[in-house]
Amino acid sequence: MLTQNATINLVELQQVPILKEGENLPGDFALWIFIFAEMLVFGVLFVAYAFTRANNVELFNASQLTLSRTSGAINTLVLITSSYFVVRGVAAIKLGLSKQCADWLMGAFLLGGVFISIKIVEFHAKFAADISMSTNAFYMFYLSLTFFHFMHVLMGMVILASIIVKARRGAYNAQHHTGVETGASFWHMVDFLWIILFPLIYIIR
Amino acid sequence: MKYKSQAVAKLYFIAAIGLFLGQILFGLIMGLQYVVGDFLFPAIPFNVARMVHTNLLIVWLLFGFMGASYFLIPEESETELFSPKLAIITFWVFLAAGAITVLGYLLVPYASLAKWTGNDLLNTMGREFLEQPLPTKVGIVLVALSWLFNITMTMLKGRKTAISLVLTLGMLGLAVFFLFSFYNPVNLVKDKFYWWWVVHLWVEGVWELILGAMLAFVLIKVTGVDREVVEKWLYVIITMTLVTGIIGTGHHYYWIGTPVYWQWWGSVFSALEPIPFFMMTVFAFNMVNKRRREHPNKAAVLWALGTSVMAFLGAGVWGFLHTLAPVNYYAHGTQLTAAHGHLAFYGAYALVVLTMISYAMPIIRGRAANPERAQIMEMWSFWLMTVSIFFITLFLTGAGIVQIWLQRISTTPMSFMAVQDQISIFYWAREAAGVVFLIGLLLYITSFFVKGESKAFE
Amino acid sequence: MSATFTKSMARNVFYGGGVFFFLLFLALTFDTMKVLPTRDNSQNITPAVAHGKKLWETNNCIGCHTLLGEGAYFAPELGNVYVRRGPDFIKAWIKGQPTGVPGRRQMPQFNLSDADIDDVVAFLKYASEINTNKWPPNIEG
Known part of the structure; x- marks a missing residue:
């Protein structure tokens, strides 16, 4: 249920201020090629997870209990909030408010940092317990998927940071802000993937 | 020709074609040895013929890449080559090193060659495609550095376009990843792991940057389509190449002692490797359809379109056929791999070099395009070579599928050699297709000597 | 491809994507080297x-x-x-x-x-x- 609600929220959030007339996708088409490619990779991995789990239900259930649901849930809230900040940032630049845009994105950036920190603590706990991708099939998927996603968050933060710097310099305005929308699309994708990842790996039994 | 120094490319192209011919002749010898096992034994054992066949391939492609960049970079940078003299010296050094190495393979037992060339100092020889003696390997590094230096200096003093940037980046990657050929640990798993950093990261990584840049250059020239459009496509395509290809290396890490998770990482990412090739096909046809002029060099357009299609088929489709771990479990190390190797190398790399030669050679020889008759002959050679390599691929695929069945799936598996006897019909057919390929190549070479009225520059 | 997607953006995506996946590859390599002795x-x-x-x-x-x-x-x-x-x-x-x-x-x-x-x-x-x-x-x- 959480997945569904969150997805709907995300869609609603995206739709409110972003769509201009005659434009279907915010940001740029080429970036959407990459976003679709990324979704495809994650999609395949999610399906692979589901099939492998179906064959090893007990192992997966037992291993799943060792994950910290609390930190996963906190991270979900953190990312959803950050996505909201990004939406506000885009809305701000559409009104030509560079400063506000940069501030909202800064908020999202900092929340990205919170996500990363919590995730590092989680990874550290697993590595300290001598758990690796070679431990069993569940941890293989858990570590692969979350680490791959983790790197996407880092990437998203790099993108946000460069947009913040440019926004502060006044490089965007109400008419020209494709860069902001493109970065925002990437960040929403990262958020969206986590919203699927979290219940899939941490919760569903 | 806009810049005098572009003419050095001619030397490189001639050498490339000559070595290509050598490669094909040795390919035919090997093809015959597949069915007449003692052919030319012990004068040229199979392993020696194979070494010559694959090493000549690599060397002629490198000659092609270098020649192409000496032609392309001055034109893109709008300035003369930094040092034509260095390019000529590098050419002769590389040609001499290549010739001596091949003669060494043919005339000296490999073990003696290894002993005499300092393999005891640093073991690097005797690994597939990296059989070159230590001095040759060092030579390759020096040649690559000289090439890189010359090109970079040219670019720095002139215009910096995306095409020349991508080409240079590809060459830099080529030089850097080749350094892993000097790392050969006793631990077989590590040896194989880093061996792929040369082989895979070359052909499914940085070489594709070179390929993309060369194709983009020719397409701009023959179609007159806006540079901005072409270069954007180029970036998008090579992004997908690196996104899929780097982790795609994992499809070589299924069965060589590396962890199980590579089966997932490798399968997922390498399954996406056809995407950039597909985009390249769409891109090439799109550009030609939107052309703003009719370039008199029809042959070059054919080679360029051929590259995009055959690269997609060979690298994309045939690669995908056996890239998923559960399939590769049965297909690994069979004739199916050989089938993929042949079509991919021809479609992606041989063809892109021939595309560049087809576009550049007439210009170097002082005309916009070759005489009509020469072009027709050149196009015939394209079809002969392309169709015959496609049949070689089909026959090897057939051989591979039967081999997999008899040797690995059947409940009463047959031994390797027993299976080879069963599939000899495929090998005979492959050899016949190989002969047609040779005819196509000879026709190609002949086309350079056809005289007639040629189109002057507009 | 839409006109708002500039060449410099394409270039940035290329560099970003290339570096990203190479780093990921290095991380996997690091893990592989750690696991190898058991295999x-x-x-x-x-x-x-x-x-x-x-x-x-x-x-x-x-x-x-x-x-x-x-x-x-x-x-x-x-x-x-x-x-x-x-x-x-x-x-x-x-x-x-x-x-x-x-x-x-x-x-x-x-x-x-x-x-x-x-x-x-x-x-x-x-x-x-x-x-x-x-x-x-x-x-x-």
């Missing part, structure tokens, strides 16, 4: 194995055979030949080449000493004990 049979690498590997390389065995599925496809897989044929057969085979049977594929005579052949066998034994995720599918390779 690669390196505890059994003796001077004989090392010398055997060198002989394997300097006689260009990979020019005809495959080893763990990689190499030429002209002659049998040798990653599991130690299990398939056993040491004595391998030694006798290497010594007995070439067979000289007309029309059959020929393996050269490499003039190795008995000690050398022992080392080649030691190398093949080591190779056969690497954890290859159950490849090849059966003993025939």
Whole structure:
């Protein structure tokens, strides 16, 4: 249920201020090629997870209990909030408010940092317990998927940071802000993937 | 020709074609040895013929890449080559090193060659495609550095376009990843792991940057389509190449002692490797359809379109056929791999070099395009070579599928050699297709000597 | 492609994507190197194995055979030949080449000493004990 609600929220959030007339996708088409490619990779991995789990239900259930649901849930809230900040940032630049845009994105950036920190603590706990991708099939998927996603968050933060710097310099305005929308699309994708990842790996039994 | 120094490319192209011919002749010898096992034994054992066949391939492609960049970079940078003299010296050094190495393979037992060339100092020889003696390997590094230096200096003093940037980046990657050929640990798993950093990261990584840049250059020239459009496509395509290809290396890490998770990482990412090739096909046809002029060099357009299609088929489709771990479990190390190797190398790399030669050679020889008759002959050679390599691929695929069945799936598996006897019909057919390929190549070479009225520059 | 997508953005995506996936590849490589000792049979690498590997390389065995599925496809897989044929057969085979049977594929005579052949066998034994995720599918390779 959480997945569904969150997805709907995300869609609603995206739709409110972003769509201009005659434009279907915010940001740029080429970036959407990459976003679709990324979704495809994650999609395949999610399906692979589901099939492998179906064959090893007990192992997966037992291993799943060792994950910290609390930190996963906190991270979900953190990312959803950050996505909201990004939406506000885009809305701000559409009104030509560079400063506000940069501030909202800064908020999202900092929340990205919170996500990363919590995730590092989680990874550290697993590595300290001598758990690796070679431990069993569940941890293989858990570590692969979350680490791959983790790197996407880092990437998203790099993108946000460069947009913040440019926004502060006044490089965007109400008419020209494709860069902001493109970065925002990437960040929403990262958020969206986590919203699927979290219940899939941490919760569903 | 806009810049005098572009003419050095001619030397490189001639050498490339000559070595290509050598490669094909040795390919035919090997093809015959597949069915007449003692052919030319012990004068040229199979392993020696194979070494010559694959090493000549690599060397002629490198000659092609270098020649192409000496032609392309001055034109893109709008300035003369930094040092034509260095390019000529590098050419002769590389040609001499290549010739001596091949003669060494043919005339000296490999073990003696290894002993005499300092393999005891640093073991690097005797690994597939990296059989070159230590001095040759060092030579390759020096040649690559000289090439890189010359090109970079040219670019720095002139215009910096995306095409020349991508080409240079590809060459830099080529030089850097080749350094892993000097790392050969006793631990077989590590040896194989880093061996792929040369082989895979070359052909499914940085070489594709070179390929993309060369194709983009020719397409701009023959179609007159806006540079901005072409270069954007180029970036998008090579992004997908690196996104899929780097982790795609994992499809070589299924069965060589590396962890199980590579089966997932490798399968997922390498399954996406056809995407950039597909985009390249769409891109090439799109550009030609939107052309703003009719370039008199029809042959070059054919080679360029051929590259995009055959690269997609060979690298994309045939690669995908056996890239998923559960399939590769049965297909690994069979004739199916050989089938993929042949079509991919021809479609992606041989063809892109021939595309560049087809576009550049007439210009170097002082005309916009070759005489009509020469072009027709050149196009015939394209079809002969392309169709015959496609049949070689089909026959090897057939051989591979039967081999997999008899040797690995059947409940009463047959031994390797027993299976080879069963599939000899495929090998005979492959050899016949190989002969047609040779005819196509000879026709190609002949086309350079056809005289007639040629189109002057507009 | 839409006009708002500038070339410089395409370039940034290229550099970003390239660096991203190379870093990911390095991370996976790092993990692989950590896990390898449990799988690669390196505890059994003796001077004989090392010398055997060198002989394997300097006689260009990979020019005809495959080893763990990689190499030429002209002659049998040798990653599991130690299990398939056993040491004595391998030694006798290497010594007995070439067979000289007309029309059959020929393996050269490499003039190795008995000690050398022992080392080649030691190398093949080591190779056969690497954890290859159950490849090849059966003993025939």
